[in-house]
Amino acid sequence: MKLLVNLCAHDGIISHYAGVGTIVRRYVEVIRKILSEKSIDYHLNLFTLEFNEKSMGYNKELWDYHASLDNTSLYILSNGTKGETSFGNIENWLLASKNVANEINKINFSDYDYVLNLCNDTPFAYLVTLIKNEKNSITAWIPHSTGKIYDEDMSLSDEKLTINERVKMEQDVIDYINNHNNTYAISTGIYIRNHLINSYGLINNIDLINGELLFRNNVYTENNRIYEIFKEVNNYDSIILSLGRAERYKNLDKTMLLGSKLGIKPIVITQQYFEEQPIVKEYKELAKKTNSLLFVDEPFFLPQYIVKKYNKPMILLIPSEREIFGLIINEMRRFNKDNVLIVANDRGGLHEQISDGIDGVLVDLNDIDSSANKIRKYFDEETIKKMNFESQKKLNNNYNLEKNFDLFFKKVLGDEYE
Numbered sequence: 001m002k003l004l005v006n007l008c009a010h011d012g013i014i015s016h017y018a019g020v021g022t023i024v025r026r027y028v029e030v031i032r033k034i035l036s037e038k039s040i041d042y043h044l045n046l047f048t049l050e051f052n053e054k055s056m057g058y059n060k061e062l063w064d065y066h067a068s069l070d071n072t073s074l075y076i077l078s079n080g081t082k083g084e085t086s087f088g089n090i091e092n093w094l095l096a097s098k099n100v101a102n103e104i105n106k107i108n109f110s111d112y113d114y115v116l117n118l119c120n121d122t123p124f125a126y127l128v129t130l131i132k133n134e135k136n137s138i139t140a141w142i143p144h145s146t147g148k149i150y151d152e153d154m155s156l157s158d159e160k161l162t163i164n165e166r167v168k169m170e171q172d173v174i175d176y177i178n179n180h181n182n183t184y185a186i187s188t189g190i191y192i193r194n195h196l197i198n199s200y201g202l203i204n205n206i207d208l209i210n211g212e213l214l215f216r217n218n219v220y221t222e223n224n225r226i227y228e229i230f231k232e233v234n235n236y237d238s239i240i241l242s243l244g245r246a247e248r249y250k251n252l253d254k255t256m257l258l259g260s261k262l263g264i265k266p267i268v269i270t271q272q273y274f275e276e277q278p279i280v281k282e283y284k285e286l287a288k289k290t291n292s293l294l295f296v297d298e299p300f301f302l303p304q305y306i307v308k309k310y311n312k313p314m315i316l317l318i319p320s321e322r323e324i325f326g327l328i329i330n331e332m333r334r335f336n337k338d339n340v341l342i343v344a345n346d347r348g349g350l351h352e353q354i355s356d357g358i359d360g361v362l363v364d365l366n367d368i369d370s371s372a373n374k375i376r377k378y379f380d381e382e383t384i385k386k387m388n389f390e391s392q393k394k395l396n397n398n399y400n401l402e403k404n405f406d407l408f409f410k411k412v413l414g415d416e417y418e
Contacts, residue, residue, distance in 0.1 A: 001416045003042040004112045005031060006104050008127060009120040010086040010096075013048035013066055014076065016300065017057025017271065018245065019327050020121050020144045023188075026213055027118070028066065030405050033215070038417075044072045047100045049123070051076075052083035056273065075103055079123065086123070090165050093123045101130035109134045114413055118142060118186075126169060128183060129176045138412050140184040140206065141177065143192065146170055148199050149322055149348070150249065174200040186408075189325040191349040208408045210325050211401035218308075218334050220301035229295060233306055236265040240315040243269040243303045243328070246279050246296075251319040251345065253283065254365040256290040261372040264315065266292035269303055303328075307335050313379065318344040319365055325349035329360070333395045338385045343375060353399075359390035 011017060012024025028046065035042040046066055051058045067074045079088050079096035088096075109115045109132070117139040119127045128141045147166035174196065177183045185202050187193035188210045196202040233239060240259040244250035252268050259266030268287070272280045280296055287294040295302065307316065316332050326349055329342060344350040346362040354360035361378050363371035378387070409417050 001040055001113045001413070002111070003035065003040055003413070004045070004107070004109075004115045005035075005042065006045045006047060006107075006115065006117045007031070007120070008047040008100055008118065008124045010049050010079075010123040011057060011121075012062075013046050013074070014059065014063035015048075015051055015055065015057035015086060016059050016062055021057065022327055022331075023144070023210060024120055025062075026401055027405075028069075030213060030402050032069070032071070034402065034406060034409065040417075042071060044069070045075060045104075046072060047075045047077065047103065049077060049079045049086040049096055050081075050083045051086060055083055055085065056271075057086075075100075077103065088123065090169060093169070094126055096123050097125075097127035097130055100124070100127055105130075105132050109137055112136065113416065114138065116140075116412065121145065122166070122170075125173045128173055133180055133183065135182075138182045138184070140186045140412075141173060142186040142188065142208070143170070143196070143324075144188070145324060146192075146195065146199075149195065149324060171200055174202050178203045184412075189349045190352045192324045195324075206408065206411055207404075209399065209404045210327060210330075211399035211404050212330050212334050212395065213402065214334075214396065214400050215402055218304060218331075220304045221299070222301070222305060223299055226299050226302050226305050229298065229302060230306060230309060233267055233293065234310060236312075238264045238313040238315075239267050239306075239310065240264045240317055241267045241269075241303065241306060242317045242319055244320065246270045246272040246277050246283070248279060249321045251321045251365060253286055254319045254345075254368070255317050256283075256286050256292040256294075257368050258317065258319075258365065258371060258375075259292060260290040261368050262315075262375065266290060267295075267306070268292060269295045269298060271297055304331070304335075307332050307337060307340060311339055313381070313384070314340050315375065315379065316340050316342050318342075318350055320345055320350065321347060321365075323348045323350050326353070329353045330395055330399045333388075333391045333399075336388065336392060338388050339381075341375070341379055341384045341387065342391065353394075355390070355394070359387050359394050 009024040011021035077099040079092040081088050115137040117131050120142045121144045125141050131139050147163050184204045184206045186206050186208045242255035256266045342360040345365045356362040
C-alpha cells in the first residue's frame with residue numbers, strides 16, 4: 001500500500017504551548033512508528049501556521065526536528081496574523097483552511113492508494129469542506145474543543161465576532177461531514193463523542209481515543225530553572241499541584257482554596273497569554289491570601305519534573321470546570337508514583353478517565369468543604385498505592401495511543417492495512 005498522510009495542526013509542529021500540541025506531537029511519532037514497522041510505503045505532510053520568535057509556544061528545536069524527519073515534508077502557511085498567533089479568530093481560521101486546502105489539492109491523489117487528511121482543532125475545522133473528495137481519500141476533523149463547550153474563548157476578541165459564529169461554523173462542518181462519503185469527525189474520548197452526536201447531530205464518527213506513547217519513556221526537558229523551583233517545592237511535607245493556561249474555565253483558583261482548606265501547600269503553574277493578564281493578577285492576589293506558590297510562564301515541563309522527583313505525599317488536582325478530555329491524568333499516570341493521589345473535578349472528559357474511589361477521586365469543586373472532606377478519606381499511603389495500581393491497569397488497557405491508532409488505521413484503511 002502507498003499511503004499519504006496530511007496532518008494539519010496549529011500547535012505541535014513548530015510550536016508547543018497547549019494540549020493540542022502535545023497530542024499532535026504524539027500523532028507524528030506514532031504514525032511514523034506504526035507505518036514504518038508495517039513496512040507501508042508512506043509519506044507524511046505536516047501543515048501548520050506561521051510563527052515568529054515572539055509567538056507563544058514558538059519552538060525552534062521542534063521545528064528543526066520535524067523538518068529533519070525522513071518521509072516527511074513540512075509546510076508553513078499564513079493565517080493572516082503575520083505570525084502573531086497560530087490560533088486567531090474565525091477570519092484567521094477560514095484563511096488558514098483555504099491556504100492549506102490549496103496546497104493539498106495540488107497533490108495528485110491518484111499517485112497513492114489512500115490519502116488520509118487529519119485536520120486538528122478549530123483552526124482547521126473548515127478545511128474538511130475544502131479538500132477535494134476523491135474515492136481514495138479519507139478526510140477527518142479532530143475537534144479538541146467546541147464553541148458549545150467553551151462558551152468563553154479568548155480567540156474571539158473582536159467585538160464583531162461572537163461565539164455563535166464559531167458554533168455555526170462547526171455545525172456547517174458537521175453537516176458537511178454527515179453528507180459526504182469518506183468524511184468523518186474523530187472523537188478523542190467518550191465525552192466528546194456524545195457531545196458531537198447530541199449537540200451537533202454528528203453521524204459519521206470514528207473513535208481515536210487520546211492516550212500515551214507507552215512504547216517509550218516520558219520525554220521532557222530539564223534545566224537550571226526547573227531545578228531551582230523544585231528545591232523550593234521540595235521543602236514542603238506535602239503539596240497539591242495544578243497546572244493549566246490562564247483561562248477562567250481552568251479553575252486554578254480552586255486549587256489554592258482547596259489547599260488552604262486541607263492545610264496542604266498549593267502549587268499552581270500557569271501560562272499567561274500576555275503580560276499583566278487580568279486573571280493572573282487575580283491569581284497573584286489569591287496566592288498571597290492562601291499562602292500558595294504560583295509560577296507563571298515557567299519552563300513547560302516543570303510539572304512533569306515535580307511529579308517525577310517529589311517523593312512525599314502529593315495531590316495532583318485537575319480542577320477544570322470544562323474539559324473535553326484532559327491529557328494530564330494519563331500523562332501523570334505514566335510516572336507510576338505510589339505517592340501521588342489523582343483528584344479531578346467531576347466534569348466532562350475528566351469523569352470518564354477516573355473510576356471514583358478506585359483509580360482516583362472525583363470531587364465537586366463548587367463545594368470546597370465537601371471536596372476537602374472527601375479527599376481526606378483517601379489521602380493515606382496505603383490507599384494511594386492501591387489507586388496507583390488500578391491507574392496503571394487503566395492506562396495500559398484504555399489509553400495506549402499506539403493501540404488506539406492501530407485500531408483507527410484498521411477502520412479507515414481496511415483490509416489492505418492488515
